[in-house]
Amino acid sequence: MKIALVGYGKMGKIIDEIATKRGHEVVARLKETPTSENLNSPDVVIEFSLPEVAFDNIKACLENKVPVVCGTTGWLERKSEIEDLAVQNGTAFLYGSNFSLGVNLFFALNEKLADLMKSVDEYSCQLEEIHHIHKLDAPSGTAISLAEGIFKNNPKYDAWKLEETQDKQLGVFAIREDEVPGTHSVFYRSEVDEIEIKHTAFNRNGFALGAVVAAEWIKDKKGNFTMKDVLGL
Ligand SMILES: NC(=O)C1=CN([C@@H]2O[C@H](COP(=O)(O)OP(=O)(O)OC[C@H]3O[C@@H](n4cnc5c(N)ncnc54)[C@H](OP(=O)(O)O)[C@@H]3O)[C@@H](O)[C@H]2O)C=CC1
Ligand SMILES: O=C(O)C1=N[C@H](C(=O)O)C[C@H](O)C1
Numbered sequence: 001m002k003i004a005l006v007g008y009g010k011m012g013k014i015i016d017e018i019a020t021k022r023g024h025e026v027v028a029r030l031k032e033t034p035t036s037e038n039l040n041s042p043d044v045v046i047e048f049s050l051p052e053v054a055f056d057n058i059k060a061c062l063e064n065k066v067p068v069v070c071g072t073t074g075w076l077e078r079k080s081e082i083e084d085l086a087v088q089n090g091t092a093f094l095y096g097s098n099f100s101l102g103v104n105l106f107f108a109l110n111e112k113l114a115d116l117m118k119s120v121d122e123y124s125c126q127l128e129e130i131h132h133i134h135k136l137d138a139p140s141g142t143a144i145s146l147a148e149g150i151f152k153n154n155p156k157y158d159a160w161k162l163e164e165t166q167d168k169q170l171g172v173f174a175i176r177e178d179e180v181p182g183t184h185s186v187f188y189r190s191e192v193d194e195i196e197i198k199h200t201a202f203n204r205n206g207f208a209l210g211a212v213v214a215a216e217w218i219k220d221k222k223g224n225f226t227m228k229d230v231l232g233l
Contacts, residue, residue: 003215004028004042004066006057007049011071014208015046022212034060042066044215051075051137058082058093067092067221069214071099071207074137076144083224092218094225097141099210103184104227106199110146110186113197114153123188123195125150125157126165127172130183138162138174142184147172150186182207 001024005012008029016026027040033056034045045061047054051074061068062085070093079095086093098104117123129143139147139162147160147170157170165171185198201207210227217230227233 001025001044001216001219002027002040002042003212004030004034004039004045004061006030006034006045006047006061007072009048011048011204011208011211012046014204015048015211018205018208019046019212019215022216024212024215033057034064036064039064039066043219044069046071046211046215048072048211055082059085062086062089062091062093065089065091067094067218069094069096069211069218071096071211073097073141073144076141086224087222090222092221092223092225094214094218094227094230096210096214096227097145098182098207099214099227100201100206101210101231102201102206103142103199104210104231104233106184106197107145107149108233109197111149111153113186113188113195114150117188118154118156122190124165124190125154125170126187126189127160127170128175128183128185128187129172130175130177130180132179132181133176135176138176139172140174140182140184142182143172143174146184146186 003024045068047070054072054075055078129140158168161169182201188195214230
């Protein structure tokens with residue numbers, strides 16, 4: 001399969017290595033807006049760039065009728081416009097706030113726990129995410145997905161805010177520390193104890209492998225998808 005990488009920073013470079021090892025040809029490595037020329041006729045685009053450029057990059061790829069797997073976080077206010085564009089152009093789009101298998105299992109566990117806690121009044125929920133100091137967005141895309149999984153299963157919460165949980169607003173602590181690849185925790189605290197579920201990434205390889213697996217999966221599809229579709233979760 002021919003893959004174009006849009007965004008060629010920390011993630012783009014690891015994806016390049018993994019895609020090549022899996023037998024794919026990387027036909028473009030871009031640090032600029034994609035065009036019909038510089039994309040170089042790929043089967044799929046994998047987009048890991050910056051929050052402020054992701055929307056324009058994805059739009060350009062979909063207008064060229066190339067399916068896009070996007071891992072860039074921090075631009076989601078305009079996601080529905082992109083989803084409409086994928087359908088109008090008869091191509092495919094997949095956004096994942098986190099492509100690792102471990103986090104996608106953790107999302108499922110978070111939803112089950114949220115469902116269990118909806119009828120228990122003693123506990124208050126709180127999220128925490130820890131990332132490297134270069135990260136531009138807060139809270140992380142993964143923390144937002146965790147919050148959305150809680151809202152869907154537990155009507156006690158319906159919005160997130162940075163810092164402490166207050167009434168129906170679920171608190172998210174966003175910590176920036178050294179070169180931490182990504183750690184996410186969900187806490188339920190009562191007056192007498194605490195339940196914690198936690199995912200710790202040891203490096204970025206799991207994110208990169210998941211993005212390549214998603215690209216392999218989406219190649220001939222049409223419509224909008226998530227990692228749940230790819231992993232059959
Ligand atoms: N979903 C997931 O599983 C994961 C998501 N992420 C997310 O992916 C994104 C990228 O992360 P990361 O690789 O660590 O970030 P980096 O900052 O290392 O890489 C971003 C790259 O985008 C390039 N760039 C700048 N402008 C453009 C443009 N107009 N078009 C295309 N590329 C451009 C930058 O170029 P230059 O070097 O010249 O500045 C840089 O190489 C972030 O939003 C991060 O949160 C990260 C890990 C996992
Ligand atoms: O910026 C990062 O590095 C990461 N971003 C994603 C996020 O915002 O959740 C995924 C992962 O945690 C690493």
